[in-house]
Amino acid sequence: DGQAAVNSKTAEPAIAEAGNAEAPTPAAAPGTAAAVPQGRTAPEATEMPGVQAAERPAGIAGADAAEAIKARVRALGGELVTRERELAETEAEYRRLMLRAPNPPSADTPVGASDADNMLVKTAGLLPVFGFKPLDHVELGERLGLLDPARGVKAGGPRSYVLKGAGLRLHHAVQRLALDVLEARGFTALEVPVIVRPEALERTGFWPGGEDQVYALTGENRMLAGTSEVSLVSLYSDEIVDVSEPIRLAGSSPCFRSEIGSAGRDARGLYRVHQFAKIEQVVLCENDPAVSEAMLQDILENAEHILRLLELPYRVMAVCTGDMSLKTHKQYDIETWMPGRDAYGETHSASNLLDFQARRSNIRYRDSEGRLRFCHTLNNTAVATPRILIPLLENHQREDGSVRIPEALRPYMNGLEELRAPG
Numbered sequence: 001d002g003q004a005a006v007n008s009k010t011a012e013p014a015i016a017e018a019g020n021a022e023a024p025t026p027a028a029a030p031g032t033a034a035a036v037p038q039g040r041t042a043p044e045a046t047e048m049p050g051v052q053a054a055e056r057p058a059g060i061a062g063a064d065a066a067e068a069i070k071a072r073v074r075a076l077g078g079e080l081v082t083r084e085r086e087l088a089e090t091e092a093e094y095r096r097l098m099l100r101a102p103n104p105p106s107a108d109t110p111v112g113a114s115d116a117d118n119m120l121v122k123t124a125g126l127l128p129v130f131g132f133k134p135l136d137h138v139e140l141g142e143r144l145g146l147l148d149p150a151r152g153v154k155a156g157g158p159r160s161y162v163l164k165g166a167g168l169r170l171h172h173a174v175q176r177l178a179l180d181v182l183e184a185r186g187f188t189a190l191e192v193p194v195i196v197r198p199e200a201l202e203r204t205g206f207w208p209g210g211e212d213q214v215y216a217l218t219g220e221n222r223m224l225a226g227t228s229e230v231s232l233v234s235l236y237s238d239e240i241v242d243v244s245e246p247i248r249l250a251g252s253s254p255c256f257r258s259e260i261g262s263a264g265r266d267a268r269g270l271y272r273v274h275q276f277a278k279i280e281q282v283v284l285c286e287n288d289p290a291v292s293e294a295m296l297q298d299i300l301e302n303a304e305h306i307l308r309l310l311e312l313p314y315r316v317m318a319v320c321t322g323d324m325s326l327k328t329h330k331q332y333d334i335e336t337w338m339p340g341r342d343a344y345g346e347t348h349s350a351s352n353l354l355d356f357q358a359r360r361s362n363i364r365y366r367d368s369e370g371r372l373r374f375c376h377t378l379n380n381t382a383v384a385t386p387r388i389l390i391p392l393l394e395n396h397q398r399e400d401g402s403v404r405i406p407e408a409l410r411p412y413m414n415g416l417e418e419l420r421a422p423g
């Protein structure tokens with residue numbers, strides 16, 4: 001479900017040069033237009049580089065020489081204007097191309113063409129064995145009074161849903177559980193903007209390319225973010241941060257996606273909808289592949305821990321090159337068993353972006369030698385709902401159509417231990 005990347009149509013701060021994050025703004029050569037404050041003429045020609053400081057001629061000859069030099073200055077001024085326009089055009093083209101330069105995949109990323117080439121890393125939890133034909137989440141949800149898909153469509157059109165009663169409480173419970181797990185693991189819980197500026201999408205690598213995945217607000221230069229990752233990373237843009245301890249952020253937000261290109265895929269139920277909720281993990285750390293690799297394992301484990309608390313069987317996949325978006329260096333997806341599909345379905349996506357986002361967002365830190373370096377950034381889903389309700393309902397269903405609530409979730413459901421059909 002990641003978002004890919006292509007054309008940019010928005011203003012964009014310059015991409016800092018590779019490697020020299022401390023690149024000072026190049027001082028214009030003395031006497032050139034850039035160095036001459038507005039409204040002043042260039043200093044005496046003899047101070048101009050490249051113009052021979054001729055011997056000061058005496059008398060009439062001197063007047064001719066002065067004229068010649070003034071003509072030269074005018075000519076240089078005209079050439080300067082041309083050169084500066086060419087430079088601006090070249091820099092704009094350079095930035096346009098750099099915005100499309102993909103992040104190199106890690107050496108251990110499987111090479112492949114599509115998700116079919118993703119590699120199994122591990123499976124966890126036992127698949128349920130039902131002594132009966134299991135119902136899918138839509139049937140379960142309607143019988144238990146948790147969903148009302150038909151009425152959702154009336155309001156929102158296709159790929160809309162309605163959560164009702166205990167269905168809504170489950171939706172909140174899984175988010176509260178995820179937030180508690182993350183806060184206990186040093187994450188700061190945040191609610192952040194979902195209405196975002198185009199720059200935020202470009203500086204986090206969703207644009208150029210993901211324009212059609214995003215809903216735009218008519219008449220305003222604002223979009224609805226598909227994930228709070230956009231705002232969480234942008235919180236620190238253009239800042240020098242302290243990552244002596246990694247910065248761990250837990251974002252809670254609705255997410256909006258046009259799902260252009262998904263056509264009729266997963267059109268039934270809660271799997272692929274235009275609006276959903278997610279608790280998002282974002283980490284900023286120092287520019288050290290060993291550190292960000294360790295952080296990737298951390299945020300993966302956080303998600304696995306939540307799945308174990310929900311007592312859901314899952315597997316971890318190493319995502320291949322052909323299934324990664326341009327901003328990703330290394331990615332794992334977690335797929336959770338969905339009996340209604342008799343298959344695993346993606347529920348989490350964990351990525352290490354190295355300095356790809358930090359470079360575009362200009363997020364730096366001072367290393368032990370005092371040098372300014374771009375951070376590494378990572379993200380992973382902690383929980384995305386209502387999609388997670390699919391395995392939650394389907395794996396824990398009983399023959400009588402009731403659904404057991406996992407122990408760890410009960411405190412968030414007022415102690416409720418199971419869901420039963422009303423009446």
Ligand SMILES: Nc1ncnc2c1ncn2[C@@H]1O[C@H](COS(=O)(=O)NC(=O)[C@@H](N)CO)[C@@H](O)[C@H]1O
Nearest residue numbers: 001002227229272273347348349380381384387
């Ligand atoms: N259209 C959708 N409907 C319901 N859930 C979705 C939809 N798109 C994505 N999700 C859920 O959100 C999770 C994360 O989405 S993602 O695009 O793969 N990755 C991100 O957004 C990253 N920021 C990590 O969370 C997915 O694994 C899936 O569980």
